[in-house]
Amino acid sequence: MPELPEVETTRRRLLPLLLGRRILALDHGDPKRYRHTEKARGKRVEGLSRRGKFLLLELSEGLEAVIHLGMTGGFRLERTPHTRLVFRLDQGALFFHDPRRFGRIWVVERGDYREIPLLTRLGPEPLSEDFRFPTFWEELRRSAKPLKALLLEQRLAAGVGNIYADEALFRARLSPFLKGKEVEKEEAKRLFLALKAVLAEAVALGGSTLSDRSYQQPDGLPGGFQERHAVYGRAGLPCPACGTPIAKDVVAGRGTHFCPRCQPQRPRPRSKR
Structure with a gap:
């Protein structure tokens, strides 16, 4: 699924x-996935921003047209076999390409997100400057969920x-299974900084294009950050830091990649008898 770097790259393009x-x-044949699109007819585009994984x-x-790319959605400059919706403009057109059909578009009154509670x-x-360590640290301390689940x-x-x-968890040297409330303040600081660094680098490189090539930039070019993946998608390959084979497990229902040596799980304290 396109994440912040891929959506931000799409926005900039x-x-x-x-x-x-x-x-x-907005031409399509699926009013359940593409809601109230008739309201956009004749309107002028005044801006394009991003919130999380949403384009606004x-x-x-x-x-406002709120766009979520879903798992495989993206824009193309030419029609593809998986074009689901066409933005017909006063000059040219853009094509919403979505093989697996999980992408969604809503046209709403600006800021009215009752149909999009997320x-x-x-x-x-x-x-952004709104991302502050004290708040991040407090949120972690209050949770008994694993770090990977919290980030998702x-x-x-x-x-x-x-x-x-x-x-980010690899760069912070933290196990994805470690619970938020178990994280020490210095460890939380490492994770906070790692998130900012990883995301900034990925945006600068146009996001990550994986082997299925489901994410591409609108002009068809791939992203470049996949070349810097240390753990994601590298199960069984050597850790770039220590050479230990990268492991894969499941956290919060998602495949999770980590280095068992660089990101060790803490031993559970023995129960007192």
């Missing part, structure tokens, strides 16, 4: 193509998914 353009129509297309007359529950943007929930940091959770 789309902005010059959309800003100031008038939408003639600001339209004239107080409207948008109202997102934590701070990890590359979107409350600690919006936009983090499976790839960047694994990579």
Whole structure:
């Protein structure tokens, strides 16, 4: 699923193509996935921002198109066999490509997210000034969930998914199974900084394009951060830090990659008899 770096890269590539353009129509045949799109007809694009994994297309007359790419969604400059929706513009067109059909688009009054409750529950943007260590630390201390699960929930940091959770935990040298309340303050600081660093690097490199190539930039170019993956997708390969084979397990229902030596699990304290 496209995460913060992939969605932010998409936003940056789309902005010059959309800003100031008038939408003639959003053409599709799936009103359950693409909601209220008739409201966008004739509206001008006034901006394009991102919140977590959502794109927010600001339209004239107080409207907004909220776009979630799902697992395999993305924009292309040309029609593909998996084009599900077409942005017909006063100059040209953009094509929403989505092989697995999990992407969604809603056209709503700006800021009215009653149909998209996740948008109202997102934590701070990890590359913004709103991402502050004291709040991050307090959230960790209150939770008995594993770190990997906490990162995926979107409350600690919006936009983090499976790839960047694994990579940040590796850089912070923390086990994905370690519970939030078990983390020491210095360890939490390492994770906080690792999240910021990993995400910033991934954005600079255009995100991660995996072997299935489901994520590409709108012009068809791949991202580049996959070349820097230390653990994600590398089960059985040597850890770049110590040479130990990368392990894969399941946390919160998601495949999780880690180095058993660099990210050791802490021994459980013995119960007193």
